[in-house]
Structure formats: structure tokens, C-alpha cells
Amino acid sequence: MKLGLEIHQRLDTHKLFCNCPSEGGNGKPKSVLRTLHPVYSEMGEVDKTSLAEAEREQTFEYLFYENCCCLVELDEEPPHPLNPEALRIGLEMALQLKSRPVDEVHVMRKTVIDGSNTAGFQRTAVIAMGGKVESANGDVRVSTVAIEEESAGIVERKEGRAVYSLDRLGIPLVEIGTEPDIKSPEHLREIAEKLGLMLRATGKVMRGLGTIRQDVNVSVEGGARVEIKGAQDLKSLALIAENEARRQEALLAIMKEAGKRFGGKVGLGGKILDAGDLFRGTSSKLLKTGLDSGQKALGMKLEKHAGLLGKEISPNRRYGTELSDYAKTTGVKGIIHSDEEMKKYGIGAEEFANLCKLLKMEKGDAFVLVIAPESVAKKALEKALERARMDYIPKETRKANEDGTSSFMRPLAGRARLYPETDIPPVRIGRELLDEIRSGASESLEQKREKLLKLLNRDMAERMLRSRNLKIFERLVEMKIEPTLAAATLEDTLTMLRREGVEVGGEHVLALFEEYLKGSFVKAAIADLLRETAKGKSVEEALEEKQLRKISGTELRKIIKENSKSMAAIMAKYRLRVDSKEVAELIKSM
């Protein structure tokens, strides 16, 4: 199996082609309605992905929020020049990967007419090529580093209409694509994690849910390149790759079997017949509701496909599901095929038999059935037939499902999908800019790791390296806070408090340690104090209210006397207020 990885990471700066902040939408959105149609590229080709989308007649509803959307997201104003900050961050990452910047950046339009971009294309630009990710399991070559704009997020799909939210449209992403040098799901996970860490180590990327996405390209011997989008985390990424390899192997086996049955040629017919009359008075709720509302029940015979449609190719997904996925691109909810349990649709044995008769099925034949408005139903069956006729594994872009399997999204996009964005002049990358980036660059991942290893034990150093609190840790160390205490507070204490439901911000930690340096309280009181300051109290107030001010000197001597110089007794009562070292020293001196 050959695996390639594509990482998309959101950058911590304003949007790529306008000055809107990269933040979520607030308040009540307004909406506009749009349609999209395919166009020719500058090479005079039409992209097949676009044609596939165009087959589904759709209206797109775009929700826009005033705090983070302007006329650019609405495709009502030409894009502003490329955000120079985003380009710099992208170049910084490229340099870290030893990828070579291009001399001139050309922004391209990547046609996407599924509605996820108001313009009908996503703007994207290669900024560097080559380079590598080093790994114990084998280095992986980087093919390209690109910056591109985030697409709009899907909110809802209805019949003939898709609703998208424009808040995230235009947020800058850096995209790092590798060559198919990755050898196993485990290797994949390692490379993905390493790239993620490198990106975060710059401190210039966004963090949190949805800010990083990994797509994986999978192909097996005799199979095809399939790109799977939308893996939620590293664990599922490896599982998705594993499942895809298995799916391709299963499809190869099905193709072999089909080849035998057909004697080497696929001559599938595809007569579509109206089976509505067979289901008058049916007890199938699905069919009844559809027919009553004027929809048609159309059926089609698939010669010599009995048993094939029911073959499992991924966990809980059959070959029939593949046909169904293709049919769904026309807007239907799914198809029924003869390898399925008819009972689950409420279709009776007699209805089944009559349908087979109507479609003139012979032994070994299968059928597909669909309920939808006539024109849609017809297109759906044609799509299912198109897939059934493929005697090869199609190159596809697929969507990751939550269970680690994937579903067909669209054919893999070709180069006809890209044409120049003429609204943005090319941007030259000069030597001065690169020198400036090099001198202003944050430390690389390796430099950071080395530094942390000098301050912390290996385990804590690795944790800190992955932590979103890394920046605060660095600040605390600069303040001369003992590194182990700083790390333990940020990683352990904060986690403990979060589990209690107390969210502590970085500013609270910094304020508290400033006071700590003055000797106002002891380490043991940190958690209790943070619990209070997170609620908005000042450190001073928290110290007074919770009576956590450090006891030392004369007062401490008094306590030692009262407790007959017993360390254990003193610590039991005053653990949160006294420094054990000081107690020990005083006991000795008294």
C-alpha cells in the first residue's frame, strides 16, 4: 500500500483575501441564494468534478455574519491582495521542511461547484516545492507547500438546496502535501503527528477543534489513487487508510468475479422501468409515502450482479453501497438493491417477485430500485449503472465517515480544475523577504525539543512540546519560575481544574506567578488560588478570602512552638500556607 498525506492547518491571522477576522459568526446571520454552473479552464477543458456536481440542480443558501463576513465572502467584491502575513507564515513552514520557495506565487482558482465556495472555486497557491519530513520509519518527501482559503461550512442539506455558513470561508490555510512515500498506517500516523507538531511549534497557527485537517491518499497494487477527506484525528486517520486499502482489495476481488461472470466484457444494459403499479397498496412506508406524494418508483436490472451487490467491502458497507453513493450525488437519499433484506423496507415477497418479473430478471441478475421525483430517480439509476459498469477502481475523492470507512464524494479532480485567479497579480518572493523570514522565524520543532529537554524530564518535555500552553511555559521560564513547577501547573493543575469545570486562562497563570515570585504564598496553594482567580478575583482578593497568605518568620516560629516542633503536625494543619523547607530550617535552629 502506498500512502500520501495532505495536512491543512488554519493560520492565526485575518482572512486570506480580505480584512475580516478569522473567527466564528456571532448573532443572527442574513442569507443569500445562489446557483453555480461549470465553466471552461484556460486550457479549454471542463473539469469532470464540476460536471458531476452540475448534474445535481441545486440552490445554495449562504448564511453570513457581519462580524466576520464582507462582500468578498459573498462574491460581491473582488478579492483584496493576498494577506502578506499568511504568506510569511506559510514560507516559514516551507523553510523548516527544507522546501524551496517558488520565485513567484500564482494564485489559482480550484473549481468546486458543490457550493462550498460562493465563487464556485477555492483560491489556492503553491508557495514552495520539495523538502522532506524526517522519520525513524523512513523519510517522506514533501511535494508541495501551498496556502489556500478555507471553504464554507455545510450547515444543512435539503432536497435541491444546500445551506452553507460563510464565517470560516477565507480563513488562511497552509497545505502540506507529501509524496506517496508512507508505507503503513502507523507510519502515516507518525508523519501526521510530526507535521502537526512542527506547525504548532511556530506558534502562528490556530488551535482547537477543526483547525487542522488531514487528508490521506491511498492506493494499493492494481488499485487507484483515492483521496479521503475529513479524518477527525490521528487515530482515525490510520484506520481510514487501513479500511481504504481493504476496500480496494475487496473491489479487486469483486471485479475479478464480475469479469468471470461476464466472460471478460461488461455489457450491462440499463433499461429503466416504472414499477409504481406493483406497489399500489403496498405496506412499505417508504414506497407508499413517495408514491402518494407523486414520486416515481423506478427499477433497473443489473445483469449477473446477484450476490455481488451484497459483498462487504468495508465494515458495514457493501458493493451496493458504492452504487448507492453514486446515485446519491443526484440528490436521492439512497437506493434499494436486490441483495438487501427486503423486509427492512417493508417490501413483500410477492412485490419482490413481481418486480423481478417486470424487469425480466433471470437467475443471477440483480436489481436496483429508487423512489424520487421522476427526473431525479432516472438520473440516480443512471449514476448507479455508471458505477456498475466500471471494470476498474475509480479515482475518487471520498469523505471519511465516523466509523473509519468512507463514502464517495466526487471523482478525483484533474488539472482542468485549476485555472489562474486573474483578480490577484502574481506575488514575487524576493531574497530579502526570505532572509527576513529566516531571521524572524520561530525555533524549529527540533530546537524547541532540545531546549525543553534541558529544562524538564523526557516525559514532561514531550508533553509540553505538544501543549497549547507552550507559549505560557516559555514566558514563565523567562520569569525565572522553576520549569518543573511551571510545567506541572500548566499540564497537571490546569487539567485537574478543567475537569472540575474551571477554565483557567493563561493570563491567570501569569498573574499568579508574578505574585508567587514576591513570596506571597506557597506552591501548594496554587490550585486553590487559580480556582478563585479564574472566577475573576484578583490574586490579592483570593489570598485574603481563602486565607492562603504564606506564614513565615515570627508567626511561623509561634506555630512551631505550639505544635511542639512536630513537622508532621505542622504540615497537616498548615500545608497550604507554609514552606516545608523553611519549617525544617526553623525547627533545626530553635
Added chain:
Amino acid sequence: MYSSKISAMLKKAGISIGDRVRVEKGGQTHEGILMPRAGESDELVIKLDSGYNIGISSAGATLSQLEKAPKKAEPAPEHYPRGEIAILGCGGTVLSKVEYKTGAAFPAFSPKDLFNAFPKLKHMASVHSKILFQLLSEDMHSRHWSVVAQEVANEIRDGAKGVIVMHGTDTLHYTSAALSFALANLPVPVVVMGAQRSSDRPSSDNESNILNSILVAKSDLAHVGVCMHANSNDDYAFFHLGTKVRKMHTSRRDAFRSINTMPLAKVDHRNGTVEPLMPYQRRDEKRKLDLQNHFSQNVGMLYSHPGIKPELVSKFADYDGLVLVGTGLGHVPTNAFNDKLANNLVPSLKSLIDSGIPVVMSSQTIYGRINMGVYTAGRILQDIGVIGNGADWTPETAFVKLSWVLGKEKKMEKVKELMMKNIAGEITPRSNYEETFIDF
């Protein structure tokens, strides 16, 4: 355009644009198609196999040819029989695609491409098409208006049931006004339309504008008008009277608005309806078109501004007519109160008018009516013979009308009379109240 240095290098190596090439530089090798580029430059643009374009500085690069560009067969010219609707192309975004000469969207599509681009169009009407010009709309002037009017008239005389004029949007409202004056006694609809988003993008508004325009062209509304998006949605459009419409936004789809009036109709191709919003002239194919397509090519326009100098007005001495875009109700500096610092345009304006050059007033406020009776400045301007009191035209319509009037008449009194007579809906008798004449 590559720099002369690169062009010479390509020529020497026998490489032309479109060839598949290899570029080696600094230990890296790139293969792809050599693309044309915008502007004079030393960066080679290569289309990689992934489809991405990148720029590589030619300094230190070695270039070799891998494959000659495949020769594309010239498509055979297609002939469409005459249809009921004539489509005339004048260039513009509605018919444009990427052009490398300038690196920008450039008019290049022929209208016949529309059938391929918009299959729905075929089901709505039979059409035929003709390209009149391929130019950017800002390059159009009154001589072009004469040609367009003549061509529209020819189509109507040859039996077209409606005519669509595709046009760049920047000056679309000038042309719609020009056609409104030039095509008197109009028997069928004439629709001027364009697109605000270039046709090379899937989101272009050209599709719904074209489909809506076809509906109008087939409708009962025998007017010259502009059919464009009514709002930001790709749904219905407005059909605006040709003399009362103006481009009011640099980029939005709904940039064209009716000024000082309602649109003539609301048009929705999704359900095939044309809903009139104003009284209109009905289609009558027996009505005989009266073509009056002579325009003066020598009319000027002057936008008044604080501190405007009398000398600037005098520069128009060799023009046939001048449109002032005045402030407020129709004013320019007259220094009515003899301020020490203020300028006074009256003597230079008077000398223009006295020498036989008509001067017409319009307002920078765009909305509202000229009234030169309220303030002293206006009265002074009326006294010296500035034309336009009481008109509610846009500056652009005033400009086109003066060009048209001067194409027929030279005598000041006749010019004045024609200017102040409503010819094509440009002067309304009453200012109707609208709750919001403009948003915000």
C-alpha cells in the same frame, strides 16, 4: 508577455508558449507547460501536472523542450438560423474569459458559446447572435451607440421579436439611455444587459441575467431597458427603464438601480414571470420603428468641486455642449455673496453659452430633481441660460441626451426646447414618495 531577454531565449531554444518544458534550477527540476503571462517579466510561468501555476525566475535556470504544444484544430464556424430573439455582443464581462495579454478577464466569448454554457437558454427561445464589438465598455463612445442603434433597428426590421444587447457594465447605462433616445416608436423590447462577475467563474451572474433578459425580450414590454440582478440572490431581476438606470456599485450583482422611479418590471426566469411594476408601452410589431441615431461626439462633462476654477470651464470652449454635474439642487460656485476667497464660474459659463454652447445642469446627489429657483446661485445660473431646471435625470442621461439633441439640432432655442421635453421617460412630471429611496 515575457521580457525581451526571455523571449530571445525561448526563440533560440525553439520553445513556444504551450510547449511542455523542463526547467532546472538550483538542483530542482520542474516539468510542465510553459504558460503565457501578464506584463513584462523575467519569471517563467509553468503549469505543473497538478494544474498549479508557479513562477520561476529565469536567472540561473536552464530550460528544455519536452514536447511541442498540440496543434488545436480551428473549430468550424457554426451557423445558427435566425431565431426569434437577436443577441448582439458588445464585449464585457458577460462574454469574457481569461486573457493573458493583460492577465485579466477580457471580452473573448462569442455569443454562440452561450448555448453550450447555458443549456436552459435553448428551451426558452430560438436565438441568433452577432458580435458588434469586442471592447471594454469604458472604451465605448457615442459613435458606438450609433452603430448599436443601427444594428438593433436592422434586427427589428428583419423581424426579431426582441433584441438583447450584451454589454460591459461600466457604461451600460449610457448605452441604454442612448438606445432609448435613438429607437423611437419602438415595437418590441430591447434589453441591455451584462454581468458583474466575469463569465469565467461558476458563480457568474451572467446565467440568470441572460435567462431573465430572454424573458423580457419575449415579453409585452416594448421599451429599451436594463435587465440585471434585483438583489444579491441569483433569482429574480429588475427590468429598468433605459434612461432612469445607473450603476451604483463597483462590484455587486445588484449594482444597477432605477433612479427617481420604480423599475418597469420584476422578472423571474425560474417561474417564467414578467410582472410589470409601472405603466408601460405594449408590444406592437406593426408599430414602425423611427431610428434617430445621430449623436454629437463633442459633448463634455464637468464635475463641480470645492475650489473649481473658472479657467477649467473655459477649456470647454471648443465643445458642442457641456453637462455640469453640480452640487445639491443644481449649483456651481457663483460667489453670490462676494466673498473674498470664493471663485465665481458665472462669467466663464456665460461666455460659453453666449458663444452658442448649451450648458446643462445635473446633480451629484444622483437622486432628486434639479431646482435652480431656490437659492441665489441657481437663479443666477438660470439667468445666464443654464438648461435643466425641473429635470430629474441622472448626469449620465443628461450627457447622452445632450449628445443626441446636438446630433439633430444646433440652435440654442431648439436645443433647450428638446432638452426640456420628455422624450424617453428621462424627465418625470411628479416625484413619487418612496419610504426609502436608497438603503441607509
